[in-house]
Amino acid sequence: MFEELLKAASQHGQVGSPATVPSEIAQCLPSAFSLQDILDELVGSDSQEKGDIKSLRALQACIDSDRLDRESCTQPEALERLAKYVARGISLGASPSGIDAAKVKIAAAQGELGLRILSDLGNNLNAHLGPDVLLPVTAYTNSSDPWTTPASPALASAILDRSLDTGGSRATFITSTVLTGFLRPLFVKSRPSTVTAAGRKAEFPEPASRYQSSLSGPPETETKPWKHGHRHAVAVFEWAVHAADAELLARHWHMYTPMLLTLLDEPAAPVKVRALSIFGAFWARCPPSLMARVGLADVFEQAIFPAVLDLPSLTPEDESVRILDAAYPALFQITGLAYPEGDIGEPVKQASFTDAQRKLLDKIIREGILVGYHHASEYIRVTELLCKKAQSIVNGMGILSDLIPMISSVATDPFGTKYPPALLAAIHLLQAIMRCCWPRITGYNTDIVKVLTICYLNIEDEDDYPQGAPSKEDVVSELAKSAEILSAIMKANGDNLSETMAPLIEKEPLLQNLFTPLKDD
Incomplete structure (x- = not known):
């Protein structure tokens, strides 16, 4: 027929x-x-x-x-x-x-x-x-996977939503079919020693074997079938995280943690970046403080923090930027830092941080951002990213720390004009510090004036300024805005920026264009 x-x-x-x-x-x-x-x-x-x-x-x-x-x-x-x-x-x-x-x-x-x-x-x-029909559908829910088409994720999501919209059918499907039936056998041999097979914190973890050679044990194709034979397993797990809600995670978090920590422990950059994104979705859906109560907050911190040290030259710059751009937001989530990147408006009062969260924020600044900058300052895209991540912390907590020297180094670099986005990121970080930490800025007035003047003169002296965004006018405009903020802070403390700048402008008249708005102070 x-x-x-x-x-x-x-x-x-x-x-x-x-x-x-x-x-x-x-x-x-x-x-x-x-x-x-x-x-x-x-x-x-x-x-x-x-x-x-x-x-x-x-x-x-x-x-x-x-x-x-x-x-x-x-x-x-x-x-x-x-x-x-x-x-x-x-x-x-x-x-x-x-x-x-x-x-x-x-x-x-x-x-x-x-x-x-x-x-x-x-x-x-x-x-x-x-369930046996819906399980293969979950593998098509992410458009970044090579086996999907632009239309596949929407089709798969619609099928799953329609079929799992009743009572506890979604929770049963996720926990029984996806996590227990399909994923657990694929991840069981590569579970990190920091958690037990039941997904709880291991009180006496074995020494880490993250970089252990496959010559001393079974080949990776046997221990990590999710990575080799079943590449779609990561997509299925990602769907299981996004499809969960706070109630499901409150009851079944232990079914997720071994797999999530396994992915975070993976050194391959594409898997690590995706795992960090999945962690963000998992943490956002967890009931507040759940991971801290069960003792896994510090386990996730230990799993994620090494990623902020994946720096050039050991790690290629493009790969490093992708990893850092995913790792810092993940750590911010653990600390409860809620500020979005790029927000340099008036500081908003945040909820109080626990001692553990404050300790981690300090560690992120000192052992992450500052160490990363000193180690890879010649890699300008890494520098730009670190300035942006530092800005998030300053906006969220009002931390001044040792960031002014880093900003000065970036903004006054005579070759900084070759990559204007890094200049703009450093200027925005400076603005965030001045807005959030203005009572403590007085001791840094001279340093900030140095940053503004040298950065401006370097831009004006540049004969071959790169085309595109941000433009020369964009950067100069942000420098002028920074000067206005500094002027307001000094005025509140009984000082006058115009008087401070007068001798400098007399020696270098070009600076008058930057500090013109201050002439009537």
């Missing part, structure tokens, strides 16, 4: 978008057919058989066609059998090296095609999609 259809699907199955059925395939459909015909002729009797892209394209044509007898599509068992067939077709399965890169484009198209069929089965035919 479907011979011509399958032949056409074989020839044209990979042509065009999975969103539409090619006309060459649609015209080969029988004049009338039932769901049982589809099961007998296309699905077959072998329950382990799965559809390839050819058979899924043929199936899509059948489901979308008005030639299908809709009255035959009312048997739940038949619809469930069809759904399982499609789910096996989009299951990424396991292979020694993960998904073959040469076939990833076909896998992505086949995945979207199967998702569209499952969506039609659920929305149009009211098919019940069970």
Whole structure:
């Protein structure tokens, strides 16, 4: 009955978008057919058989066609059998090296095609999609994965939301099917020693073996199947975190922690960056202070903090920037720091920090940002990022610390004009310090004047200022704003910036353009 259809699907199955059925395939459909015909002729009797892209394209044509007898599509068992067939077709399965890169484009198209069929089965035919059908769907929820298409994440999320919108079905699916049934066996051999198999803090952890050579133990392909044979396991775990709420995590946090710490312990940059992002979603969904109460806050701190020292030249600059940009926000979450990056407005009173949180914030400044800057100051993009992260801490806590010398070094560098974003980041950090720590700024007035004047003169002397954002005018404007803030602080303390600048302007008239707004002070 479907011979011509399958032949056409074989020839044209990979042509065009999975969103539409090619006309060459649609015209080969029988004049009338039932769901049982589809099961007998296309699905077959072998329950382990799965559809390839050819058979899924043929199936899509059948489901979308008005030639299908809709009255035959009312048997739940038949619809469930069809759904399982499609789910096996989009299951990424396991292979020694993960998904073959040469076939990833076909896998992505086949995945979207199967998702569209499952969506039609659920929305149009009211098919019940069970856990074994939904599990492979979770692997398509992140658009950054190579086996997804731009349309796949929205389709997968819609299928999951529709199928898991009742009572405790979502929690049961996450805890039983995803975490226990699928993920736990893949992560059990690579669990870090800082947590027990039950996901709780290990009171007597074994010495860390993060960088232990595979020659002294089983190969990584055996201990980390989630990384090699089942690359989609990270995407599935990521969905399980994002799909959870505070109530679920309050009861089942111990099921997440071993896997999350395993990912955070992974030295490979792409996995580490993604793990830090997943940690952010996990921490945001946890009930307040839960991790501190169960003793895991410091375990996560110890797992994440080494990432802020992934610096050039041991770590390539691009890779380092990606890691640092994910690691610092993760640490900020542990400290309870709520300030968004880039906020240099009036300081907002924050909730009180615990002693442990204050200690970590101080550690981030002294052992993270300052150490990172002194170690990698010649890498300008790293310097820019460190200034931005320091700004978040200053805005959140009003910490002055030893940041002024770092700002001075960045802003007065004669080669700083070659990368204006770093100059702007340093100036914004200076503004944040002046706004949040103004009662303690008096002792730094001379240093700040030095920063503003030398930075401005370097910009004016630059003959080949880089094109793009931020422009020369943008940076000069922020310098002038900084001068206004300093003037207001000095005035509040009974000093006058105009008088301080007068001898300097007389010696270098060009500075008058920067301090012109102050002439009437």
